[in-house]
Amino acid sequence: MSETGGIVLEELPPPAVDPEYAELGGLSLAAKYGLKQSGKRPPLFEYAAQLWQRRHFITGYATAKNRSLYSNARLGQLWQLLTPILNVAVYYFVFGILFTQSKGVPDFLLFLVIGVFLFNFLQTSMINGSRSISDQLVLIRALHFPRACLPMSATIIQFQQLGFSMAIVVIVALATGQTPTLNWLLVIPALVLLSVFCAGMAMIVARMGSVLTDTAQLLPFISRTWMYLCGVMYSLTSVTDRAGVPHVVKLMLYYDPPALFITVVRNCLIHPPVASSYKSVVDYHAAVNALHQPAYAWLFLAFWAVAFGVGGFVYFWKAEEQYGRG
C-alpha cells in the first residue's frame, strides 16, 4: 500500500506461496499426494470401462432426447411413424412412378422401404453425431463423463427410430404377400452389425464436427451422394451391367458397407424370384440380379462393423481432451 492510501498494483508485494509448493515444486507435490493431471485422456481400455459404467446415461439420454424430439409438433410421437412413411412415399413417387426404376425389381415397394430405412439410419446417425459435441457444449463443460457417450446416444436415438421403421417393413412385407420364414430372424444380427458400423461413423464425424464446424453443413450433401451410390432406390445391377464398368468399380459398389447391409437385409426378407412366375427368361434374370448378393457378404458385414466400430472409437478417443473447447 502506498503512502497516499491508494493501491498501486505494481507496488503490491508478491502473493503468498504455499510453503510445500515452494519446497517441492508443482510436479513432485502432485506426485507426492497422487494427484493426476486434470482432463488427461485415460488409457483406451480404462476409457472403454468408463463408457460401460455410463451405459445407463447413454440410453437414458437417448430415450429422453427421443421423447422431446417431436414435443413441439402437434401430432407428437405419431411423427416417429409418419416421418419414415412420408420418406418412402416421396421416393416411391419419384423413383417408382416418375423414373420407373421399379422395372425388373421384384417387390419394389419392399425393396425400396428396406433401402430407405436402413440408409436413413446411417445418414441421421452421422448428421446428428456430427452435431452431438457442438450442440451439447453446456453439458460437456458442466459435467464430466466420457464424451463418446454423446455420439453413441445419437446412434441409439436413431436405433430406436429404426425399431418403428422395421415395424413398417414387416407390415409392408406381409401386405405384399411375403410369408415369414426363419430367414427373417437373420435381420436382427444384420441390424446389430449395422448399428456398430453407424456408431463408429457417428464417432468419426463427431470428432470432425467438433473441430471443423463446417462438417455439419457439408455432411448432408456427402451422405446424399453416398445414398445414390448405394442402390437404395434402384438395383445396383442396372449400373454394373453397363458396358465399360471396370471390375474394381463393381466390387466397390457391391461391397460398399451401406449397400452391402441393404442387400443382405433385402435377401433375408424378400423371397428369391421363381422362374415360372415370369413371362420371359430376361425378366427372370433381371429380378434375380436385382437381389444379387456378392460372395462372403456376412463376413464382410462383420468386417465393416468391427473395422469402423473400433476404428471410430479409437479415433474419437484420441481427441478426448479437446472436446469442450470450441
Next chain:
Amino acid sequence: MAETPRILPSQVLRAVQGKEGEHSYTDAELARLRAEILEERAKRRAAAATNRPTVVVDNLNIIYRIHGAGTGRGSATGALSRIVSRRTAPTVKEVHAVRGISFVARRGESIGLIGRNGSGKSTTLAAIAGLLPPEKGGGVYTDGQPSLLGINAALMPDLTGERNVIVGCLAMGMSKAEANGRYQGIVDFSRIEDTNPHAMSLPMKAYSSGMAARLRFAIAASREQDVLMIDEALATGDAKFQAQSEQRIRELRESAGTVFVVSHSMAAIRDTCDRAIWIEAGRILMDGDVDEVADSYEAWSKQA
C-alpha cells in the same frame, strides 16, 4: 490494515443486517464477535494448511487461439474474395488469458476468486476442470475429477426438469437406482416446486435463469465431490436460495472437500470463503485471508 478493518467480517455483518440496519450490539460486543469469527477462521485456515492438497496449479498458462478473428467470416462475399484471391485465412489471434498462475488448494478450504471481468477467473476454473489444455511448462493436478458449475441456463434445454435431474445424475456416474433415490432430495433442495408445482414436468427452456441455476446447483451439489467449482451460480438465485446454497458450500467444506467460488458479489465471497485469490490480467495479485484480499480489491476498484 488488519488492525483497523473498515469492513466487518461477514457473519457479524449479516447479524447486523438481520436487524435491518439497527442492532443492539454495543461496540465492545461487536469487537468480541468479530474477534471470535476471525479466530475461528484463522483456526480453520491453519488446520487446512496441513491437509492433503486437492488441486495443485503449477505455472498455468492458457492461450486462446481464435480463428479468423476480425475479418469477413460473417460475409459470404468476404469469404469468397479470400478464396478467389487465394489469400490465406486471416491470421489466428492469440489471447493469453492466464499468465503463469500457481497456487495450491487443500481439503477443507473454500477459495473465492475475485477480479474484474476478463481477468482470467473463469478460464482458470475451466482449466482446473480439465476443459482447457494448459500450455507446455505448466499443469493442473487434481484429486479426482472436479465439477464446474457455470451460469449458463439449462443442461439440456429441450428436456423436462425431471429428465435433466435423472440424466444429469447418470452423467455424473451414479447408477440408475442411486439417481432415482436422490431425485426427491435434489428437487426439494432446488425448491423449484415451491413457485410452480408442475415445474419439474416442464422443459428446462421454460425455466427462468434463476430456476435453472438453482436446479443445476442442486444436481451438482447432490453428490459428495472432492472439488466443486461455482462460477457466478449463486448470484442468480433469490435470497433464500443463496443462504441455502451457502450452507451447502459450508457442508462440503466441512466434509473435507474444496470449494472454489467465482463471483462479483463480495458479500457472497465473504460469506462462503475463508481464502481469496485476486486475479488481474491473468496473474495472481494477492492470495490470502478473504477479508484482507477483498478489502484491498474493493479499495482498488473504488479508486479506479
